[in-house]
Amino acid sequence: MTNSWTDIRNTDLVVVMGGNAAEAHPCGFKWVVEAKAHRGARLIVIDPRYTRTASVSDLYLPIRQGTDIAFLLGAIKYCIDNNKVQWEYVKNFTNAALIVKEGFSYQDGLFNGYDEQARKYDMSEWDYQIGPDGYAKVDMTLQDPRCVWNLLKEHVAIYTPEFVERVCGTPKAKFLQAVQMMAETSSPTKAMTSMYALGWTQHSKGSQNIRTMAMLQLILGNIGIRGGGMNALRGHSNIQGLTDIGLMSELMPGYLAMPHDKEVDLKTYMSTRQFKPLRPNQTSYYQNYSKFFVSLQKSLFGSVATKDNDWAYDYLPKLDKPMYDVLQTFELMHQGKVTGYFCQGFNPILAFPDRAKVTESLSKLKWLVTMDPLETETSRFWENHGDFNDVNTASIQTEVIQLPTTCFAEEEGSLVNSGRWLQWHWPGASPPGEAHHDNWIMGQLFLRVRELYRKEGGAYADPILNLTWDYADPHEPKPDELAKELNGKALADLHDPKDKSQVVARAGQQLLNFSQLADDGTTACGCWIYSGCFNEAGNNMARRDNTDADGLGTYAGWTWAWPLNRRIIYNRASADLQGKPWDPSRKIIEWDGSKWVGGDVPDIAPTAKPEEVGPFIMNAEGTARLFVRGLMKEGPFPVHYEPFESPIANPVNPKIRGNPAARVFPDDLAQFATSEEFPYAATSYRLTEHFHGWTKHNRVNAALQPQFFVEISEELAKEKNIPLGGWVRVWSKRGSVKAKAVVTKRIKPMVCDGKTVHVVGIPLHWGFTGAARKGFGPNSLTPFVGDANSQTPEFKAFLVNIENTTAPEGN
Amino acid sequence: MALPDSPRTAVSNPPTQGFIENLGPGDVIKRSATDRLPPPTRELTPVAKLIDVSKCIGCKACQSACIEWNDTHPAIEENVGVYMNPHDLTPDMFTLMRFAEWDNPDTGNLEWLIRKDGCMHCAEPGCLEACPSPGAIVQYSNGIVDFNHDNCIGCGYCIKGCPFDIPRVSKTDHKAYKCTLCSDRVAVGQGPACAKACPTKAITFGTKEDMKALAAERVVDLKSRGYENAGLYDPEGVGGTHVMYVLHHADKPHIYSDLADKPKVSPVVHAWKGVTKTAGLAAVGLAAVATLAHGLLGRANKVSAEDDAHAREFLDREEPGGQP
């Protein structure tokens, strides 16, 4: 989230697209209801199904899954054509005026530099023209045909309302009604918020879905303002924390990049990180990258990390592939190249695509360790449950070790919510039976592994032997110790850079925040963006002051938000070029002539002059990017690509299947179906009554939504003669499930490219363990392909067939 | 400031200020099968739960909170093709989200009308009127209608008395169950569990006056969104209710999963517990008195000596070989 949950109450228009906030985030959705009730805000829902969110909307629009980019580019075109643009914002706060290299081009769905064989682009031409002063060229009049704005105008030209209707199945009249409402928020005193979740991410072009809306929000001037923003609704109470502290194969804590094997030394690694400003006077905050990185290394390896050994850069593993995401890992497991798997708080049998492949992969392992507070299907993948898990147990030789852990309510620690708030919590119950905190288990494992290395040596034991492990009880690091480590501390006395006589932190003291970080080895910090969460003032995450000081829902005294307790990021953009708030009634910060002041922490240096320094300080341009340069795999502008399994060919270019830059493993390519074999467009989703596969273990949740079902329209039910509540078989090229049929008016067939498209909705909460009735997950059916940038699997758009059947065996 | 006599909200945690405990015997204003009830010792401020259907997202948090608070065990049933689970109110499910898919003929748009069903806590409760067991159902002066299970005999008359089809008799302990408006929470200053759990404040709790004012505000908002017939559901037929709905289409409650358009206690129940009861009992009483009088005042119908003689004579005549 750029903003926070509580800020949504400040909006005028909520657009829920690529998510189902009421269903999957009912508690946060209260702020939408609040905005509606007390600001008169309107709610638009755009979804293949009439959802629970739609049930309280002012306007609902159907859309075929996987066509959001076409819709949103249509909206952008509408705004451009109808002059619904927040011009001052666009010209000054985005890269609309920057001039793009001549080599960049786009035609029929592909940009320049495409290598079909490798499914990759050469991105070198996707950048700005650099002038003799070393800065990007710019034309503030937006006349230059190569300026981003004009390229964008040209790029979106085909996305007319008629084209949108043809691709998305959204009736033109409804589309226009919705985009008119959105376009009205181009007024500086109107705000629109975008709330999205896995309905956008779980596509082979998920990142571009989000980016397209971000572009629309920039054009409307809705980023960095109260009631605006791009608000990702994280699906798990701490999934924001997961990405923040780098539990991704290509990331280290604080979104620092994991080095690649080509980056042989620190100098090479740093050469592509510390971006020089692309425009005069800009902040380009990543110039501080080395401070974050060196402090992380000091935190990891302590005194062993020195300037002389490149701060122990060699201790870090180096990637030989862009990333080892779950698809990559299971592909390697399937090939027999991964033989042991540690599965902590994960249930791949129900969570990863193409379940058959997942089961085969796990069956090839020598050992599997699962750490979970609950029984998972993964820990029982070898157990035969009739149709629900039809495996030959005798043929599976994998040794499975289950380590019972505690659940959140039995733990102390922090959870990071969608709004980047680190909220400390305390245990409400004691762990049952043999369950142990994850910290204890990890402590035991580490100490044993280190002992083995110490005794027996190894290929390169140094990183393990020298890892900092100075916890009071090495067997179980405590949550506050870990939190303090993430915040960082001074390793030597730190002085005020402006007045060297002033000591700002004594050696051993907690750092105030990341502004004190240094790259000379005098600071250690486990996660720079979290720095400030647990400083000398104490555990800021445990703060519980719910005073609404500015009456606008900032709640600055409630817990702590990264970065620097800033609640709305890019908030400098809430004020005009002179530093006056666009909307005085929704002021965040303003320029008082010498500094920025207001109810939130300014997202800019407090004394940075408004006319000089752009609001997007993390970007070298100082502006947001309508044209994203070489940062996204499938191109600097979004293009409508069909899902890999689609009921129609891509109207942009029928020859392009799926996202041309998405990674596809050779074996999986053969597993993609065509609409001739599998005529129905399926999608998967969560239900309010459950949380993933967990709550099926709870008798209350199980009673409220007891059994796996699929949802179909009355029209499809009639066509296939499927009765309400009857058993149906739904199958794809990869698997087959049996479910109860929910026949509903809330799904209606759409007409796309002249063809009737029926949607089959498949929720994801059932398996073969727990209190609820046995069932399946949609992952039995979904394709083994992910987003080109994040590798998030394409769970939201795939093809299936459906027929009447009888109850499954073992029911 | 005077201490409040009932909680004014369900949002707060246990009250930190002093609080007058309520819902004691002195707060009972109606008691089932009891004619002469001692007058209440005080008058509590009427409370109400307001269910704003237009804010409800059907998440079932209310159902879940209800199960947790009342520690009930609803069955894990089968899916029968709808979102509503369990499939009806049960002795273990005092409240239920009912989902209706309604095509609005005026706009051509689909509307998914989700209504939280449960006891309405009528001012004139049919259940209480029908109940034969003294004290099994009571009504407090703040409006809560509560079942006292110690006195419940499981006859199910409350079901017949109820105009909303709410109470359910348990097959296990043979007692009738329904929403208590969390009387056990209200009594100690907390609002109902469902209202506390509701994430969107579609369920709110407070004085009936406040709830009506809140509803009026909501109706204005709904009208601004084109729901011309938005309104409050507080049906007069049962004297008003202490659970009220804000409906987008208050002119047709039945589209909300058969919510009664004009609920009232059935005239059949009135007749049964009213005029026919008096008439029947009177007739029986009269008959008893009449026969008693006849028995005391009249002459018994005795066999006379004459009858005996006639009979004997007749028998003799009929005897084989007897004198003709």
Place this chain on the structure above:
Amino acid sequence: MSDPAAIEQGDEILPGNPPRVVRYRGATRLNHWITAACMVLLLLSGVAMFWPPLFFLTALFGGGQTARFLHPWIGVTLVISFAVLARQFWRGNLWNRTDLDWTAHMGDLVAGREEKMPEVGKFNAGQKFIFWSMALLILAMLASGVVIWEEYFGGMTSIPIQREALLVHWLGASLIMLVLILHIYAAIWVRGSFDAMIRGWVSPGWAWRHHRLWFRRLAARSADRGDARV
């Protein structure tokens, strides 16, 4: 029209002094008293569940829950018991021409001028009225009772029908009480009637006075069989 003087199985005149006119066999008497006992229990439990001032009567059954539980089962017992009784009695209670005549002379009966009454068979029109009204009312009570038998049939009918059934059950019950009062009072007022249902026989004088046609037929049959002894 049935035979006005029909006799039932077990009816006979036993010789002796005085001779005993057997009116009801032992099995019949037992059957009647089971029915009667059920009726009393039903009335007690029923009225307790209907009229709050008498709710205390549920204590006789061990409390409200058991009264509620037992009432329908007692009802079922009564229905079966009454059905057995009716199987024996229904022919004797068929209407015939003397009943009209008897009914016309009801005034004489109440006034004590029994001699003006026509001769009747085993059952007079009043008894027949009681029999048939009981039969009909018990059927009505069974039908309405099943509908409101919450434990087993609670969900089988709509609530409006259940409400009507409740009303019917009460109206039926009040009518039964009226019939019962008539029945019991008649049995008390007509001295000797209780004997018929307790010891099974009546005196010849009683039979002569109240059911002369029946008596005559019995006597005639005894004479034919030659088994009457004085």
